Amino acid sequence: MYRLTINGVAHQVDAPSDMPLLWAIRDIVGLTGTKFGCGVAQCGACTVHLDGQAARSCSVTVAESAGKKITTIEGLSPQGSHPLQKAWVAEDVPQCGYCQPGQIMAAAALLAHKPKPSDADITEAMTNICRCGCYSRIRKAIHTAANGIA
Amino acid sequence: MQRSHFLTSGAALVVAVHAPVRALAATGSPSASGAAKLSPSAWLRIDEHDVVTVVLGKSEMGQGVNTSLPMIVAEELEYPVERMHVVFAPPDPAFKDPFLGGQQTGGSTSVKSTFEPLRTAGARAREMLVAAAAKRWNVAAAECTARNGTVVHAASHRSARYGELVADAAALPVPEKPALKPREAWTVIGKGRKRLDTLAKATGKAQYGIDVRLPGMLIATIAKTPSMTGHVLGYDAAAAKKVKGVRAVVPVSSGIAVVADNYWSAQQGKNALNARFAAGPKPPSTAHIAADARALVKTEGAVGRNDGDAARAIAGAAKTVSATYEAPYLAHTTMEPMNATAHVTRAGVEVWAPTQSQELAQSVIAKIAGVKPEQVTLHTTFLGGGFGRRLEVDYIQDAVEIAKAVRVPVKVVWSREDDIQHDFYRPAATTAMSAGLDANGKIAGMKSTLVCQSIVKRALPALFKNGLDPLAGFGLADVQYTIPNFHYSYHHQETGIPVGFWRAPYSNANAWSTESFIDELAHAAGRDPYAFRQDHLPPGTRARTVLDLAATTAGWSTPLPKGVFRGIAFATWDDSMIATVAEISMNGKTPHVRRLVSAVDVGTIVNPLSLEAQVTSAMLYGLSAALTQKVTFTNGAVDQHNFYDYTVLRQDAVPLMTVVFVPSTEKPSGAGEIGTPPVAPAVTNAIFAATGKRIRSLPISDTFA
Ligand code: FES
Numbered sequence: 001m002y003r004l005t006i007n008g009v010a011h012q013v014d015a016p017s018d019m020p021l022l023w024a025i026r027d028i029v030g031l032t033g034t035k036f037g038c039g040v041a042q043c044g045a046c047t048v049h050l051d052g053q054a055a056r057s058c059s060v061t062v063a064e065s066a067g068k069k070i071t072t073i074e075g076l077s078p079q080g081s082h083p084l085q086k087a088w089v090a091e092d093v094p095q096c097g098y099c100q101p102g103q104i105m106a107a108a109a110l111l112a113h114k115p116k117p118s119d120a121d122i123t124e125a126m127t128n129i130c131r132c133g134c135y136s137r138i139r140k141a142i143h144t145a146a147n148g149i150a
Numbered sequence: 151m152q153r154s155h156f157l158t159s160g161a162a163l164v165v166a167v168h169a170p171v172r173a174l175a176a177t178g179s180p181s182a183s184g185a186a187k188l189s190p191s192a193w194l195r196i197d198e199h200d201v202v203t204v205v206l207g208k209s210e211m212g213q214g215v216n217t218s219l220p221m222i223v224a225e226e227l228e229y230p231v232e233r234m235h236v237v238f239a240p241p242d243p244a245f246k247d248p249f250l251g252g253q254q255t256g257g258s259t260s261v262k263s264t265f266e267p268l269r270t271a272g273a274r275a276r277e278m279l280v281a282a283a284a285k286r287w288n289v290a291a292a293e294c295t296a297r298n299g300t301v302v303h304a305a306s307h308r309s310a311r312y313g314e315l316v317a318d319a320a321a322l323p324v325p326e327k328p329a330l331k332p333r334e335a336w337t338v339i340g341k342g343r344k345r346l347d348t349l350a351k352a353t354g355k356a357q358y359g360i361d362v363r364l365p366g367m368l369i370a371t372i373a374k375t376p377s378m379t380g381h382v383l384g385y386d387a388a389a390a391k392k393v394k395g396v397r398a399v400v401p402v403s404s405g406i407a408v409v410a411d412n413y414w415s416a417q418q419g420k421n422a423l424n425a426r427f428a429a430g431p432k433p434p435s436t437a438h439i440a441a442d443a444r445a446l447v448k449t450e451g452a453v454g455r456n457d458g459d460a461a462r463a464i465a466g467a468a469k470t471v472s473a474t475y476e477a478p479y480l481a482h483t484t485m486e487p488m489n490a491t492a493h494v495t496r497a498g499v500e501v502w503a504p505t506q507s508q509e510l511a512q513s514v515i516a517k518i519a520g521v522k523p524e525q526v527t528l529h530t531t532f533l534g535g536g537f538g539r540r541l542e543v544d545y546i547q548d549a550v551e552i553a554k555a556v557r558v559p560v561k562v563v564w565s566r567e568d569d570i571q572h573d574f575y576r577p578a579a580t581t582a583m584s585a586g587l588d589a590n591g592k593i594a595g596m597k598s599t600l601v602c603q604s605i606v607k608r609a610l611p612a613l614f615k616n617g618l619d620p621l622a623g624f625g626l627a628d629v630q631y632t633i634p635n636f637h638y639s640y641h642h643q644e645t646g647i648p649v650g651f652w653r654a655p656y657s658n659a660n661a662w663s664t665e666s667f668i669d670e671l672a673h674a675a676g677r678d679p680y681a682f683r684q685d686h687l688p689p690g691t692r693a694r695t696v697l698d699l700a701a702t703t704a705g706w707s708t709p710l711p712k713g714v715f716r717g718i719a720f721a722t723w724d725d726s727m728i729a730t731v732a733e734i735s736m737n738g739k740t741p742h743v744r745r746l747v748s749a750v751d752v753g754t755i756v757n758p759l760s761l762e763a764q765v766t767s768a769m770l771y772g773l774s775a776a777l778t779q780k781v782t783f784t785n786g787a788v789d790q791h792n793f794y795d796y797t798v799l800r801q802d803a804v805p806l807m808t809v810v811f812v813p814s815t816e817k818p819s820g821a822g823e824i825g826t827p828p829v830a831p832a833v834t835n836a837i838f839a840a841t842g843k844r845i846r847s848l849p850i851s852d853t854f855a
Pocket residue numbers: 035036037038039040041042043044045046047056057058059
């Protein structure tokens with residue numbers, strides 16, 4: 001049994017210690033906004049925040065996550081009113097949308113540390129894959145959110 | 151998606167989209183008699199609460215049909231797009247795509263196939279609502295106008311909301327040929343509109359197939375037979391069942407399924423299976439396939455086009471050039487791995503799937519479960535990417551086979567490794583080209599021989615005739631350049647590898663060989679690559695227009711900074727045309743693509759914002775492939791595993807992109823794929839300009855390794 005605090009709510013999760021956090025979130029707790037894309041820390045679709053840091057939840061175990069503050073896309077802003085979510089709408093970012101929760105969580109961690117990121121900062125922090133190729137609008141939307149335009 | 155909306159009964163105006171007018175009875179809910187019997191789902195529906203619902207016979211896979219198709223209806227219906235409800239259609243003959251011959255989303259036909267029917271549906275509803283109001287007020291219909299969901303009679307200051315009129319309107323005859331708004335009066339079509347589903351996607355609320363959760367549902371993964379031609383030798387079911395959370399082990403056609411409480415337990419169970427497989431008879435390997443193709447391409451195949459006498463023209467030419475090009479197998483790698491959820495009961499089968507092929511899915515599900523097609527309920531979810539991969543239904547087959555055995559709802563989820571190793575691949579293409587230039591540097595004759603495993607032979611066998619796959623010559627046999635003597639022949643190569651439709655099928659490889667070769671000819675003729683293409687594309691043609699527009703937008707004639715080089719390419723996909731200019735620089739030994747400029751002609755544009763997104767998306771899809779992607783086979787099995795050895799482009803490698811559109815009043819053609827084919831040749835032609843090295847085998851990284 002692990003006690004996982006997700007979006008401020010404590011969950012008792014019955015899982016083996018090596019289960020990746022991703023599957024505890026998706027299959028046990030039932031929050032499906034965090035996506036599975038590769039399972040090997042390559043794509044970033046599964047990005048959540050662990051104590052405020054971006055983490056690829058497919059490659060962090062349940063045991064490692066216990067006792068940390070876990071935030072998923074559902075907990076970023078209940079109404080979808082986080083500046084990044086507003087910017088995503090303003091810049092018409094998603095196509096299929098599947099990678100977007102991970103992109104937004106990665107961007108949110110970036111903005112939390114660097115409120116006005118440069119293009120180089122964005123390139124460095126945003127290593128998530130978008131198979132639809134929304135990259136240019138993702139970049140633009142991060143700037144938009146940082147500048148408080150949306 | 152609010153399925154309940156379309157099951158609600160009560161007064162409603164229901165207008166068929168594809169159904170013949172005479173057969174319509176425009177009353178009641180789709181499940182009621184009359185209209186419902188004919189076509190219970192292909193509807194634009196307006197209910198008494200002013201809820202306008204568009205039932206989408208197209209899957210939303212990133213191309214933006216959730217927004218662009220309602221826009222088409224809204225134009226004629228005079229109702230705000232953002233207030234419309236959108237639901238995904240169940241399988242129904244009424245949603246057959248006339249271009250694809252089935253209920254499918256593919257071939258870039260989503261707008262092309264629905265543009266007239268959706269406008270007509272909107273206009274019919276509008277005319278019926280206006281007629282109902284006019285009758286109620288006892289005035290002439292011509293004195294009433296429909297605007298923003300309300301019919302107004304200005305002279306008497308009367309108005310009625312659509313919802314207040316639907317009951318009366320539904321009793322009126324359906325106008326067969328309603329008056330469509332003239333193009334000049336359009337206020338919705340052609341105006342960029344942001345997508346309606348962005349917030350759902352940005353908050354994690356949009357439901358993809360992989361997100362389906364049902365009470366009592368189990369999750370399955372499959373130890374898939376690695377070899378395309380292989381089979382299972384043995385496995386340890388007891389060991390798998392010892393893993394905590396594992397509920398069942400089920401042999402299925404594609405391997406051995408492990409069914410568990412969650413994905414992780416299922417994966418652990420799959421590892422514990424210790425499954426052993428045979429590679430099977432004659433397992434395909436890339437080395438053999440490539441060697442066979444190289445031999446085959448030297449011989450003439452089935453002749454698909456023969457203008458004049460190419461052999462003679464080449465023999466008598468002032469200068470001759472020949473080259474052979476090799477493009478590799480490719481995987482689709484949609485962002486959402488393959489998955490589907492099924493529940494098989496005595497009453498029938500219920501399936502939730504991110505699919506591009508509702509009709510095919512329905513028949514396959516029925517067959518596996520041993521039920522009638524009408525006992526199949528299929529829910530289409532959002533698709534986390536399609537690119538042609540989800541035209542196949544193998545992942546649905548997996549789910550139904552397992553669900554049939556365990557009799558509880560089961561969601562099968564593929565790993566990324568499964569996805570890359572069990573795809574329907576873009577077939578490799580080996581193309582031999584030769585041509586002769588006359589004394590003026592014009593192409594006197596050209597001969598091309600293509601060796602490429604036919605997708606049509608498997609997927610649409612009736613179309614494969616006399617050794618020819620009618621689609622295989624896309625971007626090669628339908629060459630737009632003026633070439634008086636032209637010969638194209640084709641060899642289908644049987645390999646045992648499943649091949650499928652991959653963004654801009656065939657053209658995605660053919661445009662590269664054709665445009666590389668045209669570049670080689672330009673070089674041999676001592677002409678600038680753009681000027682040489684102009685020489686062979688008559689002014690006033692659509693092809694010439696996009697070529698010139700791309701070159702002008704990219705500033706072809708202006709000098710580049712030191713170390714930067716350009717390449718140009720032209721391509722077609724079905725009725726759409728594109729030209730792309732790539733700018734590259736060399737980072738030591740590796741090419742770096744700095745900028746891509748494309749001009750496209752896709753006919754009438756519905757939503758310029760989603761069109762631009764689609765074209766840039768397709769360009770990057772093509773760029774990822776051109777730079778590093780290839781799938782290879784050893785002993786029947788795929789050598790690549792995940793995004794670390796089948797790499798896709800990320801934020802750090804995205805070039806500056808500009809897309810310009812040719813203004814057009816022609817019918818809409820396809821937009822989702824046209825961006826892919828020109829990118830590889832534009833980039834490899836730029837690499838030639840930079841280095842003098844002609845790339846004749848993809849991916850580019852193989853040359854610079
Ligand atoms: S699923 Fe975790 S990084 Fe891809």
